[in-house]
Structure formats: structure tokens, C-alpha cells
Amino acid sequence: MPLPFIASLVFEGLPPWFPDPYLLLKSGTALSALAATKWYSSGRLNTSERKLHGRVVLLTGGTSGIGAAVAQELASRGAQLVLLTRHEQADPFLVEYIQDLRERTNNHLIYAETCDLSSLYNIRKFATKWIDNSPPRRLDMIVLCASTLTPPGGKRTETEEGIETTWMVNYLANFHLLGILSPAIKAQPFDRDVRIVIPTCSSYIGSPKLEMNQVLDSKYWTPGKAYARSKLAMMVFAKAFQKHLDAYKRPDGLPMNAKVVIVDPGFARTPGMRRWLTRGSLLGLMLYMIFYLFAWLFLKSPFMAAQSFLYAAMDGIFIRVPGGKLVKECIEVDCARKDVEDEEVAKKLWEGSDKLIETVEKESAIKRAKLKQKEKEKEEEKKSAEQVEEIEALINTIKKGKAKESTKKNSGADKKSKTPGKEAK
Ligand SMILES: NC(=O)c1ccc[n+]([C@@H]2O[C@H](COP(=O)([O-])OP(=O)(O)OC[C@H]3O[C@@H](n4cnc5c(N)ncnc54)[C@H](OP(=O)(O)O)[C@@H]3O)[C@@H](O)[C@H]2O)c1
Numbered sequence: 001m002p003l004p005f006i007a008s009l010v011f012e013g014l015p016p017w018f019p020d021p022y023l024l025l026k027s028g029t030a031l032s033a034l035a036a037t038k039w040y041s042s043g044r045l046n047t048s049e050r051k052l053h054g055r056v057v058l059l060t061g062g063t064s065g066i067g068a069a070v071a072q073e074l075a076s077r078g079a080q081l082v083l084l085t086r087h088e089q090a091d092p093f094l095v096e097y098i099q100d101l102r103e104r105t106n107n108h109l110i111y112a113e114t115c116d117l118s119s120l121y122n123i124r125k126f127a128t129k130w131i132d133n134s135p136p137r138r139l140d141m142i143v144l145c146a147s148t149l150t151p152p153g154g155k156r157t158e159t160e161e162g163i164e165t166t167w168m169v170n171y172l173a174n175f176h177l178l179g180i181l182s183p184a185i186k187a188q189p190f191d192r193d194v195r196i197v198i199p200t201c202s203s204y205i206g207s208p209k210l211e212m213n214q215v216l217d218s219k220y221w222t223p224g225k226a227y228a229r230s231k232l233a234m235m236v237f238a239k240a241f242q243k244h245l246d247a248y249k250r251p252d253g254l255p256m257n258a259k260v261v262i263v264d265p266g267f268a269r270t271p272g273m274r275r276w277l278t279r280g281s282l283l284g285l286m287l288y289m290i291f292y293l294f295a296w297l298f299l300k301s302p303f304m305a306a307q308s309f310l311y312a313a314m315d316g317i318f319i320r321v322p323g324g325k326l327v328k329e330c331i332e333v334d335c336a337r338k339d340v341e342d343e344e345v346a347k348k349l350w351e352g353s354d355k356l357i358e359t360v361e362k363e364s365a366i367k368r369a370k371l372k373q374k375e376k377e378k379e380e381e382k383k384s385a386e387q388v389e390e391i392e393a394l395i396n397t398i399k400k401g402k403a404k405e406s407t408k409k410n411s412g413a414d415k416k417s418k419t420p421g422k423e424a425k
Contacts, residue, residue, distance in 0.1 A: 034297065041298050043266050044329040046307040048315035053078035056138045057313075058181075060084045060117065060146035060174075063097060065270030066199070067145030069306035074313065075105035079141075084115035084126065117146055117173035118159040120361055121368070127180035136187045141313060143197040144174050147230075149272060150223035151280040161364050163356070164216055166223075170230035174198070175237055175353050185258050186248050193319055194258035197312045198238045200231045200326070202264055205336045207232040210345055212352035233349060235326075235335065238262050240346035242323040259323035261312035266329065268305035269295050 008015070057074055061067030062083040075081050087094045094112055102108050115126040130137060148169040150157070157165045163172060178185075178196065188194050207228035214220040215229065242260040250256070267273065277295070278284030288295065311330040312318070318325070325332050339345045 038297055041300065042304045043300055043307060044331075045304075046310040046314070046330050048311055048330075050314040050316075051078055052314075054080070055140040056080045056082065057141040057143060058082050058084060058139065059143045060115070060177075062143075062145065063087075063094070065145075065272055066265055066268060066302050066305045066309065067143075069302040070143060070145060070309045070313075071101065071110075072105060073303075073306060073310055074143075075101060075107045075110055077314075078107060080109040081107075081111070083110070083112045084117075084146075085112055086114070086116040086118070087112070088114055115177070117169045117177075118148075118165060120161055120163075120172070120176055120357055121364055123173055123176050124180060124361070127177055131181060131184045136184055138192075139181070139184050139188060139194065140192060141195045141197065142178070142181070142185075143309065143313065144177075145199060145309075146173075147199070147272065149227045149276055151275050151278070152223055153279055154223050156218055156221050156226075161360050163360060164218075164221065164226065166226040166230050167215055167233075170227070171233040171237070172353060172356070174234060176357055178241055182244070185245065186250070186256075188257065190250070190252060190254045190257050192257060195313060195318065196238075196241070196258065196260045197309055198234055198260060198262050199309070200235050200262050200264050201227070202336075203228040204231040204235055204340075207337075209339065210236065210349055212348060212356075215352075216356075232337070232340070235262055235340045236342075236346050236349055237353075239324045239340060240343075240350055243346075245323070256323075257319075259318045261318055261323070262326045263308045263312050264326065264328040264333075265305040265308055266300055267298075268300040268302055270302055270305070273299065 014021070052074060055078075057079045059067065059071055059074070059081060060083075062071035062081070063085055071081060071083065083098070085094060089095075089112055098110055098112055102110050113126055114122070116122040146169065148166060150166060159165055159168050161168075185194060185196070203224070205228075206224075208214070208220065208225055210229065210233055215233075238260050245256045245258050245260070248256060274285075274288060278288045308327050308330050312327050326335055327333070335341065
């Protein structure tokens with residue numbers, strides 16, 4: 001059968017039903033180009049594998065996007081996950097999400113703790129509860145995936161405590177959280193491979209310089225600058241935090257076993273990215289859906305974006321090398337800015353952040369105390385009003401009783417006066 005067909009091709013040329021070979025070639029080239037683009041933009045897969053049974057992982061941002069993919073992968077390898085979320089533990093969405101994650105990963109050691117990263121007070125409440133535990137709780141990994149961003153053209157917002165939101169959630173919250181958890185990290189036994197995984201974004205390269213007086217000033221704020229600056233700050237802090245850990249003298253005299261790894265996941269189709277691309281508008285969302293093919297082609301899936309996080313969480317190389325490495329596409333890369341390594345910048349950032357936290361925490365403690373006092377006064381007023389009401393009700397019933405008695409007496413006297421015969425008898 002193939003031989004006559006080949007012979008007819010050789011002697012008579014292509015049959016009339018055969019498509020135009022140039023068209024075939026063009027389509028083939030276009031499809032290969034698409035496949036190559038998709039393959040390239042999807043990035044590299046993590047090849048490091050490790051069972052994580054018994055390892056305790058604190059994860060922020062585990063309810064959405066890349067964080068959710070990281071949560072799923074870590075949980076399916078057996079890690080005990082503690083998701084830090086801004087939701088209350090009884091929130092129906094959270095309860096359902098955790099239940100679903102437990103079923104999908106066949107891992108029932110997944111919990112949630114409330115830790116709203118837009119509130120220094122909330123972070124302190126969670127973190128102090130964690131370190132106050134006696135004996136010290138096991139802690140093998142902290143993965144800080146949570147972040148926020150304002151879409152282009154959006155307005156600058158502040159948290160309830162008065163700090164610019166992007167700076168607070170993306171940087172200061174992590175600074176505060178790791179600062180308080182630092183004793184718990186240092187207290188882990190030497191044979192434990194402790195890791196702190198910190199995400200960044202290549203937008204840090206275009207960030208303005210880190211000047212503490214500009215960070216909170218609305219004059220120097222645009223959505224893009226705020227996001228990029230928060231990522232640069234996080235990288236500077238990540239390096240400084242590793243030095244802070246390394247400087248600790250362990251009671252057993254052994255070197256520090258906790259390693260910070262910075263991860264650039266690449267651009268991915270997450271809710272955060274969608275908000276950025278659509279500018280948070282309905283029209284933007286419509287355009288996003290119409291041109292979804294481009295997003296699919298050029299942006300990674302959350303699963304692929306999670307690969308460098310998994311590499312940072314599992315690869316054995318990080319036990320042997322100094323901490324503070326930057327990972328992109330599952331390999332170590334150099335930082336593109338010198339100020340990430342600059343000790344003077346790090347010192348100013350650390351001191352400025354400490355000062356800001358102290359001031360804001362003091363102010364909000366005073367506010368909370370005043371609010372509590374007001375609530376107490378209101379409660380007391382309510383109580384005394386209730387007491388007055390009770391006394392008045394009592395007086396009224398006594399009065400009513402007396403009135404009844406006197407009417408009874410009067411009616412008795414009337415009856416007597418109306419029946420003189422009886423009286424005479
Ligand atoms: N996507 C990208 O293209 C890209 C590129 C480079 C770097 N990154 C980095 O990768 C990380 C993950 O990004 P993503 O795009 O996956 O993020 P995302 O989809 O926007 O998710 C953000 C997560 O942060 C949580 N979060 C926000 N505000 C919070 C608060 N006040 N307290 C506690 N949690 C809060 C959210 O919780 P809720 O579920 O409650 O909203 C959500 O789980 C981020 O650090 C981001 O900067 C992402």
C-alpha cells in the first residue's frame with residue numbers, strides 16, 4: 001500500500017487533495033514557535049524532591065495564587081502547614097478551603113492562624129503566642145508568599161494604623177513577624193534544616209533608592225514605585241536577617257542552621273497579577289478574558305511559578321552554602337542591584353523600620369487603651385442605667401401595691417358605710 005502511494009508521489013507529484021506544502025510548513029513553524037514560547041515562558045521545573053513529613057511550615061499568602069500552589073505541594077509531601085491568613089479561623093471560606101486542601105493532599109495536618117499582615121498589633125499577637133509556647137514549638141520553615149499591590153492608576157491607601165498599605169503588607173509585616181519569631185528560629189536544634197523563603201519580583205530592579213523619609217511620603221508614591229520599593233526592601237532585609245542569624249552564638253557552639261533564600265518566581269497568572277493587568281476594572285477584566293491566550297502564552301501558571309519556591313524549600317544545596325541566595329528558575333542568580341548587599345542601606349532600613357514600629361505600636365496601644373476605657377465607661381453607664389430602671393420598676397410595683405391596698409381599704413370602708421344594717425347588727 002505505501003509503495004504505490006510513494007511511486008505515485010515520485011512520478012505524478014502530490015495528489016490534488018494534499019494541502020499546500022508551503023501552508024503546511026508555515027503552520028508547522030507557527031505552531032512550533034508557539035510551543036517554544038510557551039515552554040520558555042513556563043520556566044523550569046523543580047527536580048529536588050524530599051519528604052517533608054513532620055516538618056512544620058508557617059506560610060503566608062497560602063490561600064491564593066503562587067502561595068496556594070506552594071501550600072498544595074508542601075502539604076502533598078507531608079509537611080505540617082500553618083497558614084497565616086487575615087481571615088478569622090471560623091470564616092466559612094477558610095474552613096472550606098482547608099478541608100478541600102486536606103482532602104486533595106491526603107494530609108490532615110493543615111491549620112490556619114489569624115495573622116493580618118496589615119496590622120502590627122495582629123502580627124505581634126500571633127507571633128508572641130507562638131514564641132511563648134513552652135517547650136519551644138518546632139519550626140522548620142517560614143514561607144512569606146503574601147503580598148498586595150495597587151493597580152496602575154489606583155489610589156494610595158493606608159492601614160488602620162496609618163502605614164502605607166504596600167509597604168506594610170509586603171515589607172514591614174514580614175520584618176515585624178521575623179523579628180518576633182527570631183528567638184524561635186534560633187532555638188531550633190542544630191540537626192534541623194531551617195529555611196526562611198522570601199519572594200521578590202524583578203520589579204525591584206527599577207525601584208527608587210531606599211530612603212526612609214520617602215517611603216511613607218505620598219509625594220514619592222505611585223503604585224509601581226511602592227510595589228518595587230517594598231520588594232527591594234524585602235531583599236535588603238533578607239540579607240541583613242541572615243547576617244543577624246549568623247551572628248547568633250548558639251549555646252552548643254555550632255554554626256547557624258537557619259538559611260534565608262530569596263525567590264523570584266517570574267510572572268504568573270495569579271489573582272494579584274490579574275488585578276494589576278486589569279487595573280481592577282470590569283473593562284480590564286473583559287479585555288483580559290478576550291486576550292487570555294496572550295496571558296496563557298507569556299505568563300506562568302501558579303504551579304510553575306511555585307517551582308522555585310519548592311526548590312528553595314527542598315534542595316540540599318542550601319544546607320551547605322551561606323544563606324541569603326537569590327533563586328530564579330530553580331537556579332542561583334546574582335542580584336541586579338548593588339544596594340541589596342549594602343550594609344549601610346540595610347542598617348538604615350532596619351533602624352528606620354524598628355523606629356516606625358515602635359512609634360506606631362505605641363500610638364495604637366494608646367488608641368486601644370482609650371477605646372477600651374470608652375467601652376468600659378459605656379458599659380458602666382449601661383449598667384447604672386439598668387440599675388436605675390430596676391429601682392424605678394421596684395418603686396413602681398411598691399407604689400402600685402400600696403395603691404391597690406388603699407383602694408381595697410377604701411372599697412371596704414365604702415361597703416361598710418353602704419350597709420348600715422349590717423353595721424348595726
Ligand atoms: N504573580 C506574579 O506574577 C509575581 C511575580 C513576581 C513576584 N511575585 C510574588 O510572589 C508572591 C505571591 O504572589 P501572588 O501573585 O500569588 O499573590 P496574590 O495572588 O495576590 O495573593 C496574595 C496573597 O496574600 C494574602 N494577603 C494579602 N493581604 C494580606 C494581609 N493583609 N494579611 C494576610 N494575608 C494577606 C492574600 O490573602 P487573601 O486570600 O485573604 O486575599 C493572598 O493569599 C508575592 O510575594 C508576589 O510579590 C508574584
